[in-house]
Amino acid sequence: MHVGLEHYLTVSFLLFGLGLLGVIMRRNLLVIYMSLELMLNAANLALVSFSRFNNNLNGQILVFFIITVAAAEVAVGLALIVALYRKRQSAHVEDLTSMKL
Amino acid sequence: MKLELLPWLILFLPLLAAGGITLFTLRYRTVSALLSIGAIVTGFVLSLVFINANGWQPSSAESIANWLTIGGLHVDFGLKLDALSLMMLLIVTGVGGAIHIYSFGYMHADRSFSRFFAFMSLFTFSMLGIVLANNFIELFIFWELVGVSSYLLIGFWFEKPSAGDAAKKAFIVNRLGDFGFLLGILMVWGLLGSLNFTVLQNKLTADPAVLGGMATVAALLLFCGAVGKSAQFPLHVWLPDAMEGPTPVSALIHAATMVAAGVYMLCRILFLLNADALHVIAWIGGFTALLAALIAVQQNDIKRILAYSTLSQLGYMVMSVGLAGPTPAMFHLTTHAFFKALLFLGAGSVIHAMHDEQDIWKMGRLQKKMPVTFWTFLIGTLALSGVPPFSGFYSKDSILGQALSQGNYALFILGAAVAGLTAFYMFRLFYVAFLGKPKTQAAEHVHESPAVMAWPLRVLAVFAVIGGVIGVSQTYASQFSPGEARESFGQSLVEPLTHSPAGVLVGLAFIAAGFFAARALYRDAASDPLPEKLGGLATAMKHKFYFDELYEATFIRAHDFIAAVMDWIDRWLVEGLCIGLVRGGTDLSGRALRLVQTGNLQTYAFLFVLGVAVVMYFVLGK
Numbered sequence: 001m002h003v004g005l006e007h008y009l010t011v012s013f014l015l016f017g018l019g020l021l022g023v024i025m026r027r028n029l030l031v032i033y034m035s036l037e038l039m040l041n042a043a044n045l046a047l048v049s050f051s052r053f054n055n056n057l058n059g060q061i062l063v064f065f066i067i068t069v070a071a072a073e074v075a076v077g078l079a080l081i082v083a084l085y086r087k088r089q090s091a092h093v094e095d096l097t098s099m100k101l
Numbered sequence: 102m103k104l105e106l107l108p109w110l111i112l113f114l115p116l117l118a119a120g121g122i123t124l125f126t127l128r129y130r131t132v133s134a135l136l137s138i139g140a141i142v143t144g145f146v147l148s149l150v151f152i153n154a155n156g157w158q159p160s161s162a163e164s165i166a167n168w169l170t171i172g173g174l175h176v177d178f179g180l181k182l183d184a185l186s187l188m189m190l191l192i193v194t195g196v197g198g199a200i201h202i203y204s205f206g207y208m209h210a211d212r213s214f215s216r217f218f219a220f221m222s223l224f225t226f227s228m229l230g231i232v233l234a235n236n237f238i239e240l241f242i243f244w245e246l247v248g249v250s251s252y253l254l255i256g257f258w259f260e261k262p263s264a265g266d267a268a269k270k271a272f273i274v275n276r277l278g279d280f281g282f283l284l285g286i287l288m289v290w291g292l293l294g295s296l297n298f299t300v301l302q303n304k305l306t307a308d309p310a311v312l313g314g315m316a317t318v319a320a321l322l323l324f325c326g327a328v329g330k331s332a333q334f335p336l337h338v339w340l341p342d343a344m345e346g347p348t349p350v351s352a353l354i355h356a357a358t359m360v361a362a363g364v365y366m367l368c369r370i371l372f373l374l375n376a377d378a379l380h381v382i383a384w385i386g387g388f389t390a391l392l393a394a395l396i397a398v399q400q401n402d403i404k405r406i407l408a409y410s411t412l413s414q415l416g417y418m419v420m421s422v423g424l425a426g427p428t429p430a431m432f433h434l435t436t437h438a439f440f441k442a443l444l445f446l447g448a449g450s451v452i453h454a455m456h457d458e459q460d461i462w463k464m465g466r467l468q469k470k471m472p473v474t475f476w477t478f479l480i481g482t483l484a485l486s487g488v489p490p491f492s493g494f495y496s497k498d499s500i501l502g503q504a505l506s507q508g509n510y511a512l513f514i515l516g517a518a519v520a521g522l523t524a525f526y527m528f529r530l531f532y533v534a535f536l537g538k539p540k541t542q543a544a545e546h547v548h549e550s551p552a553v554m555a556w557p558l559r560v561l562a563v564f565a566v567i568g569g570v571i572g573v574s575q576t577y578a579s580q581f582s583p584g585e586a587r588e589s590f591g592q593s594l595v596e597p598l599t600h601s602p603a604g605v606l607v608g609l610a611f612i613a614a615g616f617f618a619a620r621a622l623y624r625d626a627a628s629d630p631l632p633e634k635l636g637g638l639a640t641a642m643k644h645k646f647y648f649d650e651l652y653e654a655t656f657i658r659a660h661d662f663i664a665a666v667m668d669w670i671d672r673w674l675v676e677g678l679c680i681g682l683v684r685g686g687t688d689l690s691g692r693a694l695r696l697v698q699t700g701n702l703q704t705y706a707f708l709f710v711l712g713v714a715v716v717m718y719f720v721l722g723k
Contacts, residue, residue, distance in 0.1 A: 024707050032703075097700035 008049035015042035029091040114140040119222035133215035145194035157184040179235035184580040189232040196357035199557035204349040206554035224250040228358040237296040255346040267345035274339040278329015285322030320378030331363025341408040348449030356442035368427040383423025390416025394522035399643040426503035433496035436568040440484035443561035447478035454547040461534040477562040484565040486524040495569030502601040524615030532623040
């Protein structure tokens with residue numbers, strides 16, 4: 001069978017949806033964090049496939065940017081989560097509602 | 102015009118003194134007093150120099166600095182210099198100066214000595230501004246300044262509740278009159294397009310009917326200002342209460358400043374007043390004169406008797422203006438300034454010696470112990486009663502003569518009767534307070550006042566004697582009826598007899614009747630015999646014909662009622678309903694929206710995605 005753009009996009013959409021569901025449903029901060037990465041990579045997949053099928057390298061350049069930013073984000077985010085865990089002895093979102101009035 | 106800068110200097114010297122005292126010398130009592138006295142006495146000397154250099158009618162009658170121009174409205178800050186204003190300049194600085202010097206002795210024991218002189222200087226500045234103003238706006242500004250400074254001075258002893266109330270009363274009653282005055286000014290500006298007195302006068306001379314049907318209304322509105330300031334019926338109630346201030350303040354308000362402003366303003370704008378308005382003015386003046394004289398007959402407070410006599414004399418002046426006689430009005434204003442200042446300062450001297458006792462029934466037999474006060478007060482009494490050849494005789498007679506020459510016999514008889522009443526209540530005061538037996542211990546142990554208080558009395562007494570024959574009347578006449586031959590000294594001495602002998606004789610008959618009645622009743626009286634003879638009328642006089650009570654029951658009650666209604670509307674409709682609804686709505690929506698803020702990260706994320714989905718649906722879905 002011929003694999004076309006729509007197949008890649010379907011995979012990308014499914015990945016994105018899974019990531020989103022994870023962010024919304026899961027309670028553990030680390031899992032939420034991983035789901036976020038999943039969403040970023042879903043976007044990467046979509047960009048790469050557009051780039052491949054349109055013979056345009058712009059998309060791939062954007063992907064490199066995203067990967068770089070994601071790496072930086074992981075470094076900062078994980079550090080925050082660890083600090084938070086040390087302070088609160090918990091990494092569950094239900095316990096982090098002190099912003100509520 | 103020579104020495105054009107001098108009038109500006111005369112005007113602003115007292116302001117400089119007031120500012121200097123307030124800013125720098127409040128702690129140095131003598132320096133403050135000398136600054137204030139120096140400013141006004143220098144003003145007097147400079148006025149003399151200016152008049153000596155330029156005569157009574159300077160070649161250019163105005164000295165103008167442009168102040169502001171808004172569209173068609175031009176307002177100058179200018180000085181009007183003619184016989185009227187220059188003569189007033191002399192009176193304000195001269196009589197005012199005597200009062201300032203006297204205050205140095207009278208107020209010496211007061212804690213707020215410096216503040217007193219700062220206020221006095223401010224008052225003098227305001228009054229000089231009224232005198233010199235060349236347009237309505239400037240006049241009005243100084244007019245209000247006089248109101249403010251009178252408020253400060255009447256309420257000088259503000260720790261006394263009665264003084265505070267009197268100050269408020271004076272200010273508010275004056276504001277009532279000023280409201281009409283301001284409307285009148287606006288009307289004149291709207292109809293004639295100018296506020297400058299000279300321009301207005303030229304317009305009205307060119308076309309007397311230029312004001313059209315509104316002439317009487319405008320004139321009466323302008324008269325409202327004079328009714329308030331010069332305390333004419335029905336706004337006369339503030340003046341007797343103003344006695345709560347220190348006695349020199351009463352002298353200043355009653356003699357040279359404030360109450361004179363109303364009459365002066367009427368003379369200044371005489372060209373705006375038509376025959377109908379003048380008729381009303383004459384009768385209001387006459388009525389005030391009679392009313393106040395009747396009230397004065399039954400007062401026992403020495404200052405209140407003098408206050409009602411001021412009201413009565415102001416009634417004379419206003420009546421004279423109403424009879425188209427500005428010259429007699431200003432003449433009487435001038436002589437009145439001399440002898441009324443003298444009487445008030447004399448009364449102050451007695452009060453000072455009696456340790457703040459003001460009831461005449463507690464005085465008596467003062468001639469031996471206080472010779473200067475006694476003799477000068479006698480001169481003041483004779484002058485006020487209109488006994489020849491004292492100054493009051495000439496000025497009062499010229500007003501009665503004016504009534505006769507206008508053919509207004511009703512007002513003539515009224516004026517003559519008031520002259521009789523004046524003699525009666527003044528000699529009642531004199532017999533009870535200065536002659537007879539000492540009625541209390543305090544009256545037996547009085548002492549003459551110090552020289553700084555006695556000398557102003559002597560100087561004012563001299564002018565109270567000769568004020569009628571030194572050419573005051575002719576100076577005014579040179580402005581209001583130019584072309585009349587100037588009289589010699591001898592002519593002016595017998596002027597009343599040659600002018601209207603009938604008027605003189607009738608007036609003198611009334612005055613003699615008043616004098617002998619007072620002598621018969623009060624020569625040896627230990628208490629007032631009049632209430633028994635007059636019954637209810639005397640009680641009514643004693644209670645000032647119940648005007649305060651009447652106003653209390655009508656105007657003040659009505660005002661309180663309106664205020665209560667407004668308070669209710671403000672409290673319940675504006676604040677409760679309108680502001681309450683807005684406030685409640687904001688509060689409610691705030692509370693509702695707060696529920697959305699769960700603090701749960703994932704709820705936010707969900708709502709965020711939902712929002713993105715909705716946006717994408719609208720952007721891409723169509």
